[in-house]
Amino acid sequence: MSTTENSTGFRFQMVWIYNFIILILLILALPLILLKSLTDRRLRFKLKERFFPKPIEESDYILLHGSSFGELKTLIAVSDKIKQELKKPLIFSAFTDTGFKAAEDKKTVIMPIDLLLLYKKLFKHTPSLAIFFETEIWPSYIAYLKKRGTKLILLNARMSSSTFKHYKRFCFLFKPIIQRFDLIVAKSITDAKRYRYFSDRVIVCGNIKRFKKPLKFDKSALLKTFKIHSEKPILTLASFHVEEIDLAISIIERFKNEYFIVLAPRHINLAHQFIDRLKKNKIEFSLRTSNNSAKNLLLLDTLGELEKIYAISKVTIIGGSFYPSLKGHNPIEPAIYKNTVICGPYMESFFEDVDYLKQLNLICQAKEPYLEQIENCIKIQQTNNESYLKFIDGLQYILNCHLFNTKKASNQN
Structure with a gap:
């Protein structure tokens, strides 16, 4: 038997061992899974x-x-x-x-x-x-x-x-x-x-998540859709985790007079924790899922609408980046809509995107004390049109690289 055949046999033997382990663990955990699915909508899906x-x-x-x-x-x-x-x-x-x-x-x-x-x-x-x-x-x-x-x-x-x-x-x-x-x-x-x-x-080839051309939205129509009745510029707290609630509240308290604020929790099923804190701090807000007009603060308790919010925002602060165990979220998406983009120090999953945007002066990374540094970022960060166009051209190159090599690999025997 050849070395290749031995190697292939060993590989599949390891997968069967893996399957056996998964099956045993599944049998042991099944009662708990079924029980937890009664109350956990996501697990039940x-x-x-x-x-x-x-x-x-x-x-x-x-x-x-x-x-x-x-x-x-x-x-x-x-x-x-x-x-x-x-x-x-x-x-x-x-x-x-x-x-x-x-x-x-x-x-x-x-x-x-x-x-x-x-x-x-x-x-x-x-x-x-x-x-x-x-x-x-x-x-x-x-x-x-x-x-x-x-x-x-x-x-x-x-x-x-x-x-x-x-x-x-x-x-x-x-x-x-x-x-x-x-x-x-x-x-x-x-x-x-x-x-x-x-x-x-x-x-x-680079991060294909960078590739995303800005969609053309009617901003007046979006403001009506989200029932935002404010002349203030919009500041978005994007994908904030429950670990960052304290910071979110501090940002809201600091900037609520200057900006209309959109708070988008990372996990919709945990939105109630943000709601409880807002109520505890006596901060007025409206839920996206309600029919109420949003005058000062909108809590985005829906999926799939953050891009529309970026399209009408002036400033976006990236969540998941202000707590050590978190690894950040995509800063590219708000950048393509010419937002002033701000993130925290914990961006491990997107550190090269942050470095790339820093080179183009399209992001500001805040360190502690966060609130003070976020204020400074908002003051100094401005989107340069030449850098922005260079950024958009770079995204197209990344897409072409992924597509070319995918097609090449799929056609090889």
Whole structure:
């Protein structure tokens, strides 16, 4: 038997061991999962399909898999270009409920529990190409498709330092899985170096999440849609976590006389914690889901509307960046709408985007004392039109790089 055959056999043997472990853990945890699903709406979402997936009927298609709402929105944003280049229908696969909802008007399936037998149920016909996004490395999913001849690409691949340490510790499992990708398109040089520890099929194209041309909105119509009746410029607290509530309240108290403020919690199911604090501090606000006019503060308790808010905002402060255990959120999205963009020091997942925007003077990174530094950022930060146009041109290059190499890899024998 050849070395290649031995290697392939070992890889699949490891996946079966992984499946056995997952199955045992699942059996042990099942009573708790069922009990918790009674009160947890997100856990309950399409729970039956996690165990009994509906088969995909399409016979010749491309699969695009992502996890979160933001990842699926990015995949959707570039999907027309992918379809145009590869000339095949697309089917989306989502891991989370929010990801599924982002693509629910497309052909979309919820990802089942990561067991080989469930993928046999899901796929009547496997796709010719499967594009996984960023950190979506599922041993059974990847092994099942590869075994049946599907080309695999990891697009916009990223790997945090903590994940890298974890993967190295369990290299016997993750290296064979990562090596199954025909191409890994890393979003940064740092991410590429980490992936090259496991595979030599790695290139760098930049963060495809950067690619997003600003949509043309009627700003007057948006103000009416959100029932904002204020002449003040808009300041948006975007994707703030519950750990950052104290800072959010401080920002609101400091700037409420100068700005109309939009507060967008990162997790909608935890919006009640923000509501309780606003009430406790006697801060007047309106909920997006209510029919009340918003005069001073709007709490965005809906999904999928933050881009519209960026389109009418003057200043955006990026949440998830002011607490050590958090890793930041995408600063590119508000930047394309010429917002004054401010973030905190904890932007590990987007540090290269922050560096890129800093070079163009399109972001200000605040350190402690946060409130004082945020005030300074608002005073000094201005969007230069020449830098902005350079920024937009750079986004187009990143998209072209991803598309060219995806098409090239999909056509290789």
